[in-house]
Amino acid sequence: MKIALIAHDRKKADMVSFVMKRLDFFNKDEVEIVGTGTTGTMIQSAGVDKVQRVNSGPMGGDAEIAAIVVAGEIDCIVFF
Numbered sequence: 001m002k003i004a005l006i007a008h009d010r011k012k013a014d015m016v017s018f019v020m021k022r023l024d025f026f027n028k029d030e031v032e033i034v035g036t037g038t039t040g041t042m043i044q045s046a047g048v049d050k051v052q053r054v055n056s057g058p059m060g061g062d063a064e065i066a067a068i069v070v071a072g073e074i075d076c077i078v079f080f
Contacts, residue, residue, distance in 0.1 A: 002032040004065045004077045006057070007039045011080035015039060016046045018080070023047050034068065036061035 003026075007015035019026055026033060026048045035043050037056025044051045055061035068074050 001030060001075045002034060002068075002073055004034045004068070004074050005039060005043055006036050006062065006065065006077065007080040009038075012039055012042055015078075015080045016042050018078070019043050019048060020046050034065060034074065036065065 005015060005019070023046075025031065026043075032052065033043065033048055033050065034040075034052045034054065036054055037059065040051045040053035044053075054064040065074070065077070069077070
């Protein structure tokens with residue numbers, strides 16, 4: 001399962017808190033995480049073992065994730 005995690009600047013701490021409460025889930029072998037720039041870095045620092053980071057939103061990261069969605073490779077998007 002591939003999950004995209006995206007958060008506005010004012011919601012990044014909330015996203016990290018959300019992930020930390022569910023760390024066992026996000027670190028399962030069958031779970032793949034994709035995150036935009038800073039959000040991806042923060043999630044990785046919070047303890048998620050593997051995060052595929054794309055560019056930050058202003059640098060086109062949201063469009064990169066959209067392209068992955070259109071390709072049918074994302075199963076879920078969590079947006080804060």
